[in-house]
Amino acid sequence: MRVTQNMLSNNMLRNISNSYETMGKYQEQLSTGKKLTKPSDDPVSAVKGMSYRAQLTEIEQYERNMNEVHTWTENTDAALDETTGALQRLRELAVQASNGTYEEGQLKNIGAEVSQLKDHLEDLANTEVNGKYLFNGSDTKNQPVDTGATPSKYPNNTDEVRIEVSKGIKVDVNVKGESIFSEKLFDDLDKFINNLNGTGTGNMEESIADLDGHINNTVNERADLGARMNRIEFIEQRLDTQKVAATDMLSENEDAELEEVITKLKTQESIHRAALSVGSRVIQPTLVDFLK
Template sequence: MRVTQNMLANSSLKHISNSYQRMGKYQDQLSTGKKITRPSDDPVVAMKGMYYRTNLTEVEQYKRNLSELNLWMENSDASLDQANSSLQRIRELLLQAKNGTNTVDERTAIATEINQLKEDLVNVANSKVADKFIFNGTDVNKEPVTLMDGKAVVSKNNEDFNVEVGPGVKIRANIHPGNVFSENLFGDIEKIVTDLKADNTSDLDNLLTKVDDHMDNLSSERADLGARYNRLEMVSSRIDTQEIFANRVLSDNEDADIERVITDLKTQESVHRAALSVGAQIIQPTLMDFLR
């Protein structure tokens, strides 16, 4: 096949154009820090990147769930601590009211304070986190306890409020409110108030026993909450480790080796200059070149 001047020129332009493309590729890698800028650059890297990024997104979502769960449990524990203090104070006042030397006015004053403590327990039972009631099972949009004519009306939702913290792994965020803020609790406190205002001390020993039972129930729920909180910390540690691994795998797949890219770019620049120099020699000789 006869090689013409036009063929040499076209071939030279083709190689120079390809050289520009390779330099552009290296410059893109340097500016973005990534091996590819579009899926067509390397379909395998692109497909793996989608998979790894999906895993990382899932881990990040689990971390957000853990943060919400942590906030929920911490507020639950703080609320239970406050409720325990209120019940402890009610117990102290009840012991004080049993003293036979108290006058009617003194027992009435004790009843008034216990009634205030009952209202404080109602407020604790209606604690909210992120605008959700934490002591009403899965019915987080409805307050668990309401006061109607001074009497506490309790919602009876004891279902588990679970939060997913891993693939197929869920942790219960709430306590069982029926074991702490029950109708019996508020009913017993209201009976204490009624009896003391009526100066009736015949049933105070029985009511004191019931208060102790309520405190025991609260302690049991708090202990269970503490056990789940410990598990939450272990899961959180494992998720943090998974996030590190997911970022590392994603980086290994997509991030460019900057040192190597710089070396390749410098090499390509040298090749490009050589191609331009050779291309300059292919110019068609003129008639003057033959007349010299």
């Protein structure tokens, strides 16, 4: 086959164009820090990248769910802590009033404090965070306790509030108000107050026993909540591990190794300069040069 000057020139121009394209690819990788700028660069890696991103998006959503979980559990735990303190103070007052040395006026003063603690327990039962009542099951828009209403209102929704914290894993974040702020609790407090005011038919020993039962219920519910909070911490740690792993896989799949890219770019620049040098010699001779 006869090789002409035109063929040499075309081959040279094509190779130089390819060299520019290669250098452009390396320069783009350096400027973006990514090996892939479009799916056609590596279809298989592009599909993997979509999968890794979907996994990261899912994990980030679970992390946002975790924030909601912490809001529920931490505020519930704080409310139960105050509830336990109030009930213990009520028991102290019951023990104090049972020694038989207090006069009628002193007992009424104790009754006034008990009334205030009763109101405080009602406030705790109606703990509201971000527009949601914590102790009324899934009916989070309506307050669970209103002793001033006719008839009085107490927690009656026992549905669980469940939040998904990992794929296929949902945890209960609420404590059933019925088990702590029940109608019996407020009835027992009213009986206690009536006894202190001299209008009741019971005795202080009964009030102490009632309060012991309510304290035990609260402690048990708080212990159960604490166990769930411990489990939530383990799940959160696993999410952190999964996020790091997915991020590393995505980085390995798409991020450019800058040292390697710089080396390739320098090598390609040397090749390109050599190609230009050779090309200048190929296209330099003309018919006039041969006629001289």
